[in-house]
Every structure is written in structure tokens, then in C-alpha cells.
Amino acid sequence: ATTNIAAPMVMRAPAYSPFTPVDHHQFSDNMNIVAQVMVDDIRVDTLTVGAFIEGECRGVATATDDGYYMFTIAGNADDTGKAVTFATVFDHETHAINEHLLWGSDVIYGDLDEPVILTVSITGVDDLRAAANGILITPTIVLDNIKVQAGSELKAVRVFAPNGSLVHEVKNMGDNVATLSLSHLPTGVYLVEAATVNGYRVTKRIIKQ
Incomplete structure (x- = not known):
């Protein structure tokens, strides 16, 4: 888990998403992530974020009312240890998120007290x-x-x-x-x-x- 940033400013931005996730029923396992997204040091809670393994969208999350992004990311045993990368859309442009995680069956990253912090720079x-x-x-x-x-x-x-x-x-x-x-x-x-x-x-x- 990653330490949260105390009392962040919150930015409202229109959500827009080109991400189409896979059918989770085609996969035997999944892992979960509780995250927040920071855009240039401002917490943004109205984005759509895609999670990818080898370029395939394995999950999509939008923020809850409390500003948390709850991911369920599909995978199989042979995905264990593979990098999960993230991207989001801001102002109708796709931006890669700086962090990545490793996929594992039934792994949970982050929680409501210490969500994973995903960061992206747009400037x-x-x-x-x-x-x-x-x-x-x-x-x-x-x-x-x-x-x-x-x-x-x-x-x-x-x-x-x-x-x-x-x-x-x-x-x-x-x-x-x-x-x-x-x-x-x-x-x-x-x-x-x-x-x-x-x-x-x-x-x-x-x-x-």
C-alpha cells in the first residue's frame, strides 16, 4: 500500500473513456486495487482509468462518491507477475499513469485508509x-x-x-x-x-x- 497524501485539493473534470475491458468471464482469477488518482498533485475523482496487461484492457474504474477507484482486474495463472499498467483520459486526451503493479491472483492492493496513489502529469x-x-x-x-x-x-x-x-x-x-x-x-x-x-x-x- 502507498501512503496517502494528506488533505489534497480535489479537481472535478468531465469523465470520458475509450477503454473497453475484456469479458471477465473469460478469465479464472482477478485481483483488486483501491486507488486514488493525482493529476499534477491535485486529486481528481471524476476520471475513468483503464488497467492493462500487455496492452489488453483487463479492468476499468471510475471513482466512488468518496473519490476511490475500485479496480477488479481479470487474469489467469500465467499472468502472475506481469505488469499491470494504467492510463486515463483527461481533457479528451489519453495519458499514461506513472505507476505499475504486478498482477497476482486474489491480491489486493491498497485500502480505504491507504489507497494506492496513481499519478499522471499533464503539463x-x-x-x-x-x-x-x-x-x-x-x-x-x-x-x-x-x-x-x-x-x-x-x-x-x-x-x-x-x-x-x-x-x-x-x-x-x-x-x-x-x-x-x-x-x-x-x-x-x-x-x-x-x-x-x-x-x-x-x-x-x-x-x-
Whole structure:
């Protein structure tokens, strides 16, 4: 079992799943997992998570009202010791989960007091792209304001909802630093696009609390 993270922030996100699990009746055994999912250090309890052995979906879990993901993962004796990997869908994109477990018949990982913690990062690639283009958008977890810094004058900063609709925009700032208030936006996931006058453009995914 893995020690839980005390008093985590909780993020609500729309669940979406492309995962189709196997028919459990085709397998003789199963193992069980009690887990929680952390996305960039925020506990997210409205995702759908798939569990896989050698690329085959052996189980799918959505969170209970208390935020626990209860997995029943099908297998046979010859699956003993094989890696169980996980993936989830966030903002309609599939993300691999960092942890894996070993399958075993009648094995139980985690419980309500100490659930297994499954972690996934959704911002690392965006941060690397931004740094490479001399544009920094901070923070990733936003309470009220975001700050955009660039190596040259900013042309525009736009904020998009997951469905692609423009929800906030600032143009012709005349500076290489801008602070935008997002306090009026509902909790959720957004894309921040920053462009400079010399043609650099980056997009970063943020989470508005």
C-alpha cells in the first residue's frame, strides 16, 4: 500500500473513456486495487482509468462518491507477475499513469485508509515547449492570476476552454510581461496560448481552481 497524501485539493473534470475491458468471464482469477488518482498533485475523482496487461484492457474504474477507484482486474495463472499498467483520459486526451503493479491472483492492493496513489502529469511537455521558445506561463494550478513572461514583446495572450471556445483575450500589450486575472472563470481545465511579436507561440494547459 502507498501512503496517502494528506488533505489534497480535489479537481472535478468531465469523465470520458475509450477503454473497453475484456469479458471477465473469460478469465479464472482477478485481483483488486483501491486507488486514488493525482493529476499534477491535485486529486481528481471524476476520471475513468483503464488497467492493462500487455496492452489488453483487463479492468476499468471510475471513482466512488468518496473519490476511490475500485479496480477488479481479470487474469489467469500465467499472468502472475506481469505488469499491470494504467492510463486515463483527461481533457479528451489519453495519458499514461506513472505507476505499475504486478498482477497476482486474489491480491489486493491498497485500502480505504491507504489507497494506492496513481499519478499522471499533464503539463510537462507544455512547460518544455514554453521554455524552448523563451515564453514562461505560470502557475500551472491557478487560483486567480496567471503571469506570462517572454524574451520579446508579447502580441497576445488567449485562454481557451477545452471545447476550443475563446474565454479570455488580451492583445497589444506593448510589454514582455503580462498578468491576467482568471478569477471570473469557473473551475476547470483551460489552454493558455501566448504569442510574441517575433512569431513565437506556445500553448500551456492550466487548471483553474
